[in-house]
Amino acid sequence: MTTTTATPAPPFGRALCAMITPFTDSGALDLDGAQRLADLLVTEGWDGLVLSGTTGESPTTTDAEKSALVRAVREAVGERASIVAGVGTADTRHTVELTLAAEQAGADGVLVVTPYYSRPPQDAVEEHFRTVADASGLPVVLYDIPGRTGTRIEPDTMLRLAAHPRIVAVKDCSYDFLGTQKVLSRTELAYYAGCEEHILALYAVGGTGYISTVANLVPRQLRSILDAFDAGDTARAARLQQRATELIESTMAAGLPGTVTVKALLNDLGRPAGPVRAPLRPAGRETADGLRAAYERLRAA
Template identity: 35%
Template sequence: MSRRGTDFAGLSVAIVTPFKDGGKVDVDTLKQQIEFQIAAGTNCLVPCGTTGESPTLTHPEHERVISETIQAVAGRCKVMAGTGSNSTNEAISLSEWAAKEGADATLQVAPYYNKPSQEGFYQHFKAISESVDVPHCIYNIPGRTGKNIEPETIARIAECKNMVMVKEATGSLDQASQVLSLTDLTLLSGDDSLTLPLLSVGGEGVVSVVGNLVPQDMIALVNAFRDGNVAEAQRLHMQLFPLCRDLLGINSNPIPVKAAMRELGRDSGELRLPMVQLTAAELDFLRKTLGTYGLLKEGVAV
């Protein structure tokens, strides 16, 4: 089956939003992180997702981070702007801004908290697709939104124009397989540790958190599998697995990844409430994980 959205295959990185001076958006550090990703060969950057602390960004900040990212990238990789909302009108408004600024696509999280019916999901995504003429990625993460977009609903949404991808973060290979069998959407893993399993059933890549730290390793994993070198892909999966598990397991995203970036000298590590810093025990555990991976040696970034 020929799939839509394959231009976004490979590694997309859900980049953090750096803050400094008590919570101001740190554009200079954002630009440094963008250059780091482009140098690594990352295919697509995803600003203002969960990892970018979008729930705590004001609307002007949200728009600014998207605009600054697009301008800094300057066409050297793709930009998939996080513009989803539990308000359809708000999602359309943010998506219109991203499209106007030159985003290559938008990431549309399932409406959260208000828990719409399956028909409500369909109408939400349909309205976005008809209002904003850029490619869109459906983001299904029931662990955060409170409700699953069922495969049959995703199949209906896939019939809407401009809906070309799905970021699959249900943790279910059965769901992913159903979506792939029912649609021609490009499926991207929304869980770093499940990237290889999802590639094995037909996924095309990952929207990654751990890619903030080691994008080259995630690119190598995807490329190895794509090239038919399954043994190498499995080796990289096992190498990456503890880092993926701990970044997303010891506390809520993006608390651990921002702490890791601070340890590596690449971010202030500032968070916005209600996110708070790791406990001393959690930070010690994270440092051990970074050390085992080879990113830290005696507390110093390698």
């Protein structure tokens, strides 16, 4: 068995935000709001922004809106941050089209989720990712989130895909820490925690960083976990991770999608967000108040 001990270099930085997609009150794409939010997040210390992912409501935005969002955010942040565009669909051909459009719009990489609903077997999953990676010059982040797609990227499939020169990273929402460590120990794939409760745990065993929904709300607080660990203060890193637990739980494990809870709090804070698109529905006042209280407690800690 081949092993590797060096942590892979972060292809898009360590701290990435899975950015929401702001909409106007009428539900249209709010490019001005997206630019202001992107600038705020990068100013707060984020290395990269992931657009049109789960948090960015990709199932309900059009192909043209996805491209326009990449162009607008690139204009706002310039080269201060990397931009990774979510392009994953249930259709390989459509995913290739979105990948080429993202490349033309100025993305630095693409996030490709496992094809959902049709439940392809592992050889078909592997071929899907290879086809997308072969289609453009952009590096690819594999998005492993079987809880949403219904299909896992099995560790052995990851090991084979790691040999592709443009498949460089994984957003890990597998909740299979043993499988993740198996791939980490045998490849140079850059692993990003896709679940905020795993930020420190994955980083401590050789992960590259994280792609965070909660980062829309508290970018400095989450980045400080990595900073403390890198400084050798692992006890402080653990305390910072623990302090964030209440807000992480309120945002990501309260029975509502993270997009809904994040937009509720951002709207309450007067930041660009706007409504969610149907079939999602906005959070109620009680939920928004609870989120605001958890947010204020973390900010004061």
